[in-house]
Amino acid sequence: MTMLHDDLIYEILSVVSEIPEGRVASYGQIARLIGRDNNARLVGKVLSMAEYYGRYPCHRVVNSAGRLAPSFSSQRKLLEKEGVVFKKNGCVDMKIFQWNEGMT
DNA sequence: CCATTGACGAAGT
DNA sequence: TACTTCGCCAATG
Numbered sequence: 262m263t264m265l266h267d268d269l270i271y272e273i274l275s276v277v278s279e280i281p282e283g284r285v286a287s288y289g290q291i292a293r294l295i296g297r298d299n300n301a302r303l304v305g306k307v308l309s310m311a312e313y314y315g316r317y318p319c320h321r322v323v324n325s326a327g328r329l330a331p332s333f334s335s336q337r338k339l340l341e342k343e344g345v346v347f348k349k350n351g352c353v354d355m356k357i358f359q360w361n362e363g364m365t
Numbered sequence: 366c367c368a369t370t371g372a373c374g375a376a377g378t
Numbered sequence: 379t380a381c382t383t384c385g386c387c388a389a390t391g
Contacts, residue, residue, distance in 0.1 A: 266389080288373055299386050305372040306389075322372075330372035350379080 269295075270314060273307050280321040283343040284360035285353050287325045294362065305330075321360075327353035 272295040280286050288308075289301040297303065304322075308330075311319045320339040323329055329336045329351070337347065345358050353359075 269388085289375095292373085297387090299374090300388070301373040302371050302386075303373090303388055306370090307372095309372050311372095319372090324372075325374055328372090333372070336372095 269303065270307055273304055274311065274314060274317050277308070277311070277317045277319055277322060279362070280318055280360050282318075283345060283358070285321045285323050285327070285340070285345065285355070285358050286360045286362075287323060287355070289325055290360070290362075291322065323353055323355075325355070327355045327358075329353075 273291060276291050276294050277286070287301075288304040291304045292298060292301045305324075308319050308322055311317055320333065320336045327348070337351075340353065341347070345353055348354050
């Protein structure tokens with residue numbers, strides 16, 4: 262495990278822990294927040310193993326289209342419990358539920 | 366060092 | 379709206 266990788270995990274999880282209940286963030290959004298604009302895929306990679314590092318609201322991370330992560334069957338239920346509504350195609354309506362980190 | 370992979374994203378069809 | 383193509387880049391083999 263490289264040092265860079267460890268920093269990456271810390272920064273990503275740090276941002277994830279700030280996502281409020283009932284809102285979602287995209288992988289690209291998180292990548293930008295940690296200064297890695299073109300590296301959304303790496304964020305997904307880290308989150309796929311996030312459970313190993315502790316408890317974080319990683320269910321609040323979806324892709325830019327609002328699509329849920331594969332092999333995370335409980336994700337939809339967890340989001341619905343927080344009031345997130347899904348579109349007919351199974352995606353989160355990003356227009357409504359995407360976290361706007363500029364607002365406090 | 367080269368090739369492949371990925372919980373991605375934007376643009377094109 | 380849904381599917382495809384291509385760019386992206388650290389990590390892995």
